[in-house]
Amino acid sequence: MSLVADGVSAGYRGRRVLTDASLTVEAGETVGLRGPSGSGKSTLVRVLALLHAPETGHVILDGERITGTRHRVPASVRTRIGVLFQSPRASADPRLTLEQLIAEPLLAVRHPRDLIAGRVAELADRAGLTADLLARRPHAVSDGQLQRACLARALVHRPRHLLCDEATTMLDASTQALVASVIIGEQRATGMGVLVVSHDPALLERWADRVEDLTTVTRSH
């Protein structure tokens, strides 16, 4: 079990932001990724999450080379990767309650409806979301509460790989520690591999098994 970026170059509309990046996250390990602003960290996460097609190179998921992105990848493959983004606001549908938000990935793959409520309740409990919060929509909760719902959503498919893109940057110290502890708990239980992208050296030092610098995992041309 591993998630590998193999010589990935990527960009947007012809503007290349990432050149020949290679990175491996093995099952059960936590890899920290740092790099200056604009060095392509988020782009690498989007490529690994199968959300953005690389110009060259490949994503290799559990030994299988992936072609295509988004809905062109079978759901059974896509759901092996969970993503937690930096901005919970930008990654939450404002029309859904937090409960619907967490359940949505299960509904999207036609998970048996009678099993969904139980799974949502279990994850909401681990993320510390009370019933009152679950009934609210994003505008009526704080960033920290919304990010905890996004965390529950990211884990709802029991992903083998979790990508955290600056996912705790906007959180207070206690909520950050809570999010990290939920992820570490899931990792211990399932052997999930975790990629943590962060600017915070203290956080990476504490959380990650090893820390990679994006400027060293890319080869400049």
Add this chain to the structure above:
Amino acid sequence: MTDLLEITGLTVRFRLRDAVVQAVTNLDLTVRRGELLAVVGESGCGKSVLAHALLGLLPANAGVTGRALITLPPAAGVARTSTDRTFVLPGGGERPGDRTVVLPGGGERPGDRTVVLPGGGERPGDRTFVLPGGGERPGDRTVDLLGCGETTLARQIRGRRIGLIPQSPATALTVVRKGRRLLAETLKQHGRDPRLADQVAAEAGLDPADLERYPFELSGGMAQRLCTALALASDPELLIADEPTSGLDRPLVDHTLDLLRRRCDEGAAVLLITHDLAAAERVADTVAVMYASRIVEHRPAADLFRAPAHPYSQGLLNALPDRDFRAIPGHPPMLTALPPGCAFAARCTRVTDACKVQPAGPVACHHPLTTAEVPA
């Protein structure tokens, strides 16, 4: 330092369909000229509501009571007193006598830095500051931010005497205008030279070349710095910075914090609202820790970070990755259903019957930690 802003009994309630959100409760705070006050706490504790209440930016379902008195100099310029001091801050541009020095980096010296040492003489963009001495000055006026009404806030206070660096910079900018036009227009509005746009942008850490972009072409960090530049354009007495460092990488965080610190050293006051304890520790003079709508500890920053007295402050510090990296057990109470007495009691290890009564004071706790209980 003289008091610039005196908040007493500030209370904010939001009326929802079936509940009342107690966002800020009976808050007392004083901000002095030259002081950097950081308000820290978990998300949803009411810190941002405090900022918005002071600027009259709350939505219509908010009820605000209390007073927030700001002392402003007379409308036409600053009246001098004998204890006032004058400072000249350097602007951009070269001046006669400037010398360039290269500071060596290590190894093949990729880290070499070039520093310009100032010579004498004036340069374009130099600004003069008057630091108020003590005592009242002729013509000082006091305005209650909570009672003066929208007209006064809009015409005299917001964006003029009080600058705001908003929490979501991307949504705070006019998307159809380039940064340069936004900034030049704002400078002009405040009686300053629109040609200073480059300099003000650079002061905020934004490459002047990025002023040629539309807001939607800016990264989150760039938009943040453009908002900072806009807030600085009026040279406000009080700068309210609502999470100004979120989304910035470490060098830019440091730059922004240094900028806020410099504002204070020039005699302005800064209210820094942040969840980033490391940021608060770096630049704040005083820190107010907020929990469930109330300030639970308000002390000099050095004292608080060395020896937090409120169990909540201690828990928050212990959650830092370079300390215990352990979350405070339990969750903050709902602001729609705050318990009577101390709101932290349910999560606190020191709780007794006394905690059923709301504690008060600079350390709002019946059982504060003594310095002996805090490991050095």
